[in-house]
Amino acid sequence: MNDSASPDPAVARLDETGVHCLPTPVHQPEPAARADKPFGFPLGSVPAAPEPQTAIDTDPGPAFSLDSGPFFLSVLNGSTDCIKILRRDGTLEFMNAYGICLMEIDDFAPMKGTSWAALWSEESRYLLTDAIENARQGHHSRFEALCPTAKGTPKYWDVSVSPVYGPGGVEWFVSISRDITAHVLGTHSLDAALQEQRRLSEALERHRETLEERIEEALAALGASEAERHETAAALAQSQKMDAVGKLTGGVAHDFNNVLQVIGGNLQLATQEASGNETLTRRLTCAHEAVERGAKLASQLLAFARQQPLEPVALDVSRLLRSSDDMLRGVLGETIELETVVSGGLWNTLADPNHLQNVIANLAINARDSMDGAGRLTIEAGNAMLDDDYTRHHDDLSSGQYVMIAVSDTGCGMAPEVLARAFEPFYTTKSEGRGTGLGLSMAYGFMKQTGGHIKLYSEPGHGTTVKLYLPRSMEDEAVRVEAANDPVTGGTETILVVEDDPNVRKTAVDMLTQLGYQVLKAVDAQSALSVLESGVHVDLLFSDVVMPGPMRSVDLARRAKEMLPGLEVLFTSGYTENAIVHGGRLDQGVALISKPYRRDALARKVRWMFRSRIYETPSVPDALAEPQPLRVLIVEDDANTREATRELLELLDARVLAVDSARAALDLIAQQLFDVLLTDVRMPGMSGLDLARAVKRMQPRVHVVLASGYGAGIATELGDELSGATLLPKPFNFDELEQAVFKKP
DSSP states (O other): OOOTTOSSOOEEOBOTTSOBOOOOOTTSOOOOOOTTSOOOEESSSOOOOSOOOOSOOOOOOSOOOOTTOHHHHHHHHHOSSEEEEEETTSBEEEEOHHHHHHTTOSOSGGGTTSBSGGGSOHHHHHHHHHHHHHHHTTOOEEEEEEOOOTTOOOOEEEEEEEEEEETTEEEEEEEEEEEOHHHHTTTTHHHHHHHHHHHHHHHHHHHHHHHHHHHHHHHHHHHHHHHHHHHHHHHHHHHHHHHHHHHHHHHHHHHHHHHHHHHHHHHHHHHHHOTTOHHHHHHHHHHHHHHHHHHHHHHHHHHHTTOSOBOOEEEOHHHHHHHHHHHHHHHHOTTEEEEEEEOTTOOEEEEOHHHHHHHHHHHHHHHHHHTTTOEEEEEEEEEEEEOHHHHTTOTTOOOEEEEEEEEEEOSOOOOHHHHHTTTSTTOOOSOTTSOOSOHHHHHHHHHHHHTOEEEEEEOTTSOEEEEEEEEEEOSOOOOOOOOOOSOOOOOOOEEEEEOSSHHHHHHHHHHHHHTTOEEEEESSHHHHHHHHHTTOOOSEEEEESSOOSSSOHHHHHHHHHHHOTTOEEEEEESOOTTSSEETTEEOTTOOEEESSOOHHHHHHHHHHHTTTSOOOOOOOOTTTOOOOOOEEEEEOSSHHHHHHHHHHHHHTTOEEEEESSHHHHHHHHHHSOOSEEEEESSOSSSOHHHHHHHHHHHOTTOEEEEEETTGGGGGGGOTTTTTTOEEEESSOOHHHHHHHHSSOO
16 A cells, blocks of 8 residues: 555556456556446545546446455555545545544444535535535546544544546545644644644634625625515605695595586586677686686695596507697797607506596796797607506505606706605696696606506606606507587487586586476485385486485486486596496496586597487478578598598588597487488498488488498498488489489488
């Protein structure tokens, strides 16, 4: 057995018979080991070997066996060093007899398969793990270190660790440890002890520095977590504050709207009786304009309180922005440049188009004021994703896909303290008389009620950007129905008005009576139910949403519909309190007119409620009938064709209304009579043929003209209901249009 400190030891192996062979010179190729004798034990330098394996294999390798011969075993046990055979994972497989004595081990059997590194003290263990890693890479390692025996006796060791190759590369490790305790503590015991102490101290210092770095990292993570917690708590406190203020403003808006309804309603009634008195009419008009300003203020309060009844639909934001362009240019004035940028492939969103348009208009007004009349306003629309990292700071916001609208100005910007309070109602930095401080708060409430998000970015001197995030809708864009602007004369149906406020009730009754309706009244839901149970005929129930008493208005409506299935129900309120609004949306099938309402708006809404009724033109003898302009309704989705046709018919002295969809046409048909329906055949939504059939059921005397690019080819689709319809192939000229429209049915 060579000395472990020798620089060029030999390699011991077994031949096929198990007899010890002389070592092969280092400069000659090493003979291949048999598969059943996979190990050799290099006691110093390592002979040529295959390329080292970089991946760490945890397979312990072939089973170790000492059955090959007594000679080799006697050589191992005869050594005065501690010799260990290790598996590739660093666990013990064999220890020679003298090594067991040196390590003061009573029985090696329980230690077989345990980690060798576990026997070493913590401050020296890293030397051993480095040596084993080097051996895995095919390198020899040597070091000196302190390692106590199994019984705790401190000993210094001169340790070497070498790889043992097999057919698959490094398969085993051999370690030779020599006890050098006497040498270390002998002649130079003091210097050696001091050197060892320094070495151990340096190792300990390195570990301490590593530990400090980890502690610093943990403290930094803790600080970041604490800052995030404070940020979340601040956001929650702000949200709770805004909710509390919202509840207060919602209640105020309700009472305010009732007062405005009384004032506004009586002003409109007085205007009807002041015809011919220009001075009185002018004063009444000015007073009503003040009522409308108050109504707008109340509407903004309800928007902030998230209590306005929204009617969200699938909406194309790009189309909304294009239709708002003229309105915004009028708001901004000529000295402010307006630029609109819409990304390609913009998603649809789910929002109330009228309220969204109001939000954009309010943001434009704020931007105009901040730019002091000169600058640039940029409106951008694009698709956006809000991930979990962002939404976890906002309790009422979900991760997902949104449509983003950014409104940016080049104005004076906001200081941090102003930015922190920007959404609070009535908070404004504008001079007195230039703003109410409700524009941003209204936008805030609308976005929250819509299920979206609003974010402000601003710096003093660098302008402001307001970003609106609206939830994406997977539905196709809904067809918008434009309300008719023509005044409506009313009707003769019977309406039951249910209102607890006597002044509001009297105003509503007077308005409806003036419009020609037969009007009944009740002070609460229970009284209204008694009227219905009396058997009196009622066509429409017109009820306030919020009323005192044990019965709610929605329960009254349900009971009334059970008694009179054909009854129409129209609600009114200045504050819904979620009775008919849930999730920020008006309940399906519920009709509502918000307080305060104008006389003409009430008239149109009531006629719209009767839209499914069939109207017949009164039979008048021809001799007594006065010539009347032909009443024509044009339904055409192409704007250019629609306008050109309207102008041609007006040249023929026809009274023309033109709409872009079947839904808008049905609304008009419900409100007034027409002589001719001129409709395109192929339209999005309801086709012109289906529209014509519906109109014929509502107004059987109407003459239907079907304009189509398919020419007379659609005749087979008409059926009996449209047998009297006139076909007008496109393109048509002036004479063809006149003949088709003015043809006697």
